[in-house]
Amino acid sequence: xxxxxxxxxxxxxxxxxxxxxxxxxENTAFDxxxxxxxxxxxxxxxxxxxxxxxxxxxxGRFTISxxxxxxxxxxxxxxxxxxxxxxxxxxxxxGGSNYKLTFGKGTLLTVNP
Amino acid sequence: DAxxxxxxxxxxxxxxxxxxxxxxxxxxxxxxxxxxxxPGHGLRLIHYSYGVKDTDKGxxxxxxxxxxxKTEDFLLTLESATSSQTSVYFCxxxxxxxxxxxxxxxxxxx
Numbered sequence: 322x323x324x325x326x327x328x329x330x331x332x333x334x335x336x337x338x339x340x341x342x343x344x345x346x347e348n349t350a351f352d353x354x355x356x357x358x359x360x361x362x363x364x365x366x367x368x369x370x371x372x373x374x375x376x377x378x379x380x381g382r383f384t385i386s387x388x389x390x391x392x393x394x395x396x397x398x399x400x401x402x403x404x405x406x407x408x409x410x411x412x413x414x415x416g417g418s419n420y421k422l423t424f425g426k427g428t429l430l431t432v433n434p
Numbered sequence: 435d436a437x438x439x440x441x442x443x444x445x446x447x448x449x450x451x452x453x454x455x456x457x458x459x460x461x462x463x464x465x466x467x468x469x470x471x472x473p474g475h476g477l478r479l480i481h482y483s484y485g486v487k488d489t490d491k492g493x494x495x496x497x498x499x500x501x502x503x504k505t506e507d508f509l510l511t512l513e514s515a516t517s518s519q520t521s522v523y524f525c526x527x528x529x530x531x532x533x534x535x536x537x538x539x540x541x542x543x544x
Contacts, residue, residue, distance in 0.1 A: 327476075355532065364524050364535035365477070410476060419484045420465055420528050421492070426476040 324348050325413050327425025334432050340398040342428045344411035347392065353414035355422070356385065356396050360407050368409070369396070401432045437461045438536035440525050446542045453512040455539050457525030459505075465528040466508040467492075468500060470521040471538075477524065483508055515543045 326345045334340045344354075355370035371378045371385040371394065378385045384397040398405055408429050412422040437460035447453050457466060467482040469492075479492030481500040489500050497519060499511045512519055520543045526533040 353531065357535075362538075364537050367532055367534065370532065414531075419482060419490070420531060420533070421467070421479060421482060422477075422533055424477040426474065 324423045325411060325425045327411050327428060329428060330426070331429040332431070334401045334430065336401065336403060336432055336434050338401050338432075340401045340405070340430055340432070341395060342409055342411070342430070343393065343395045344413075344425050345391075345393045346413050346423075348413070348415065348423075349392070350415050351413035351423075354385070354387065354394050355412050355414070356383075357410045357412065357424075358407050359410065359427075365410060398430075401430075403432045403434050406430055406432050438525060438527055438534060440523075440536040440539050442539060443537065444540045446544065447515050448544050449516055450514050453515050453541065453543075455510045455512075455523055455525075455541070457508045457510070457527075457536060459508075459527045461527055461529070461534075462505060463527040463529045464505075465530065465533075466502065467526040467528070467533065468498075468508065468510045469524045469526065470494065470519075471524060472521050480510065480523075512541075515541075517543050519543050 356368045357365035358368040359365040369380050382399045387394045408427045410427045411425040439458045441456045468480040469477045478494045483489045483502040501509045523539045525536040
């Protein structure tokens with residue numbers, strides 16, 4: 322049973338545009354929601370994370386929006402740049418259970434120049 | 435890569451042979467994890483450790499075993515490699531919360 326559903330699988334955006342990736346979860350015990358960025362041949366790197374006590378978190382051009390009632394969260398990349406082209410994974414942590422993460426299947430973002 | 439190394443970085447092996455992958459950390463973190471990454475499946479947890487000699491299964495543990503005799507090292511063993519275990523394997527560490535990933539090991543089982 323997939324507990325974190327991520328969409329879209331792939332996304333093409335023009336330089337300067339907004340990239341939006343969505344995730345939905347089922348387990349209401351999840352209490353930490355990180356996003357990871359992965360470049361080809363590299364390991365995933367933490368990009369930004371949020372806890373359910375806030376509805377939005379912004380770091381530079383990256384923003385997480387969180388909707389607890391809908392059990393959804395999304396990543397917005399403002400002013401997308403070709404260097405943002407990567408695979409993005411959302412994840413959720415069940416809290417207190419050895420900090421295990423459940424990952425979405427990933428979104429391949431391509432930002433055209 | 436947050437003080438995490440994985441070895442080997444690339445390996446080609448034959449079906450039926452045992453394979454051991456090593457993850458080494460210099461952060462003294464309590465938690466260590468092994469994932470595999472496959473197209474269309476994202477990252478799936480194989481096994482994890484919450485302390486020396488303390489390990490537990492993840493969602494795709496069949497055919498894999500792990501050991502952790504020291505805080506800094508977490509070994510993943512494919513007892514008898516199969517072609518379905520061809521994948522990229524990532525180790526991650528956590529001090530309690532955020533996970534940090536290693537550079538990965540690309541394994542090809544022929």
